[in-house]
Amino acid sequence: MTVTEPDTQGVEAALLVVDPDLAILSADRETTVVWHTKKTHRVSLRTATAGLWRAFAVPRTVRSVVEPLVADSPALRERLYASVAGLREQGLLVPYLPDGVTLPTGRGGMFNAPVLPLADALRGNASDLVFIGMPYDVGVTHHPGSRFAPNFLRRTSGALFQYRDTADGPPGAYDPVGGRQLLAGRRLADVGDISQVVHTRNGPSFAMLTQVVSATAAAGRLPVVIGGDHSITWPVVQGLTGHHKALGVLHIDAHTDYAEPRTDGWERDLHHGNVMNWVIGHDSVHRVVQYGIRQLEQPRCSPSDKRLVWPGTTAATATPQQLLAQLPEDIAYHVTIDVDGLDPSALGSTGTPLPGGFTHRELVALLGLLCRSRRIAGIDMVEVLPSASEVDGLVAADVLLRTVDAATGPRS
Known part of the structure; x- marks a missing residue:
């Protein structure tokens, strides 16, 4: 036959x-x-x-x-x-039919972006940035559920922004508060989820995510990974460091996710509460700056020359000069956003919320400054727990939208 x-x-x-x-x-x-x-x-x-x-x-x-x-x-x-x-x-x-996808149009990705095969998303001028879902929460130590976040955010994000393309390029959307167009001229694509056989802890799905991020970066696109728990940042960083020999990490979180630099045994020991051990220990990672940290430490984290901390909401009241002074301009940066960096009054649907975090406006302003001022190599958002209410999904999607806009727009 x-x-x-x-x-x-x-x-x-x-x-x-x-x-x-x-x-x-x-x-x-x-x-x-x-x-x-x-x-x-x-x-x-x-x-x-x-x-x-x-x-x-x-x-x-x-x-x-x-x-x-x-x-x-x-x-x-x-x-x-x-x-x-x-x-x-x-x-x-x-x-593969994620929630909201209809054939043959293939719409239904983040912000209603087209869902494309990876090869098609990286071909020609099909995309400037690529959304990658990572429905993985095997690395949690408290509340699971963030594996459902990629499709939850796909569903809710369309209420904020409906991506479309025209003969003159993507028009983006007008922001009446900021008085400007968001994402104008930026082409969006979504390649769906890293879908492994039942996800095993730190297993083949991590290797696949590393490969997809690496391919996306090599094609000159911005990989935007939607988790998932925070352990997924490690394979993302591994994918980026294949193309960026000097990388910085801008880390939004209530928790340090760090105890000491490590270079061994991540396949056995890595989880969402210690992922920064290996990130800081990576030879190609030159700087890790953490914003929003307010978890009590017992014992206190080991010092590292690579690590700088802006505790609580101190970054929200610092000047731009203070925030940028210790961020070298000659390296690229990965932005990792744990949504518990926000105060629970702004977003409570996360596994380990802590009081005293950023407001939505504070976090958007901080990320906007950082992403417009430095070259951004990748972005991930993690630790969203879908709930019956879509409000928290809208908050998370809005933070992501504005971060992506700042990361792909003109640098200031």
């Missing part, structure tokens, strides 16, 4: 992704055994087929996976398309 490429006008042209109800039971050099946690059946995959299956951990089209592998071999192309068809028949690959 001859296997042809799926119809590009039909449902087969939709994104495919690894079924999230799958788990890897075992894997060696020859065989990977996959278990469907709901249908309770097992499938054994040979190494090559397992590698093809894993390529769909990020939502992708068949074409974007197969074509780079085949060169000029029609026979190999046919075998690969047949393998993908077999994976679908076995239920190992399923259509």
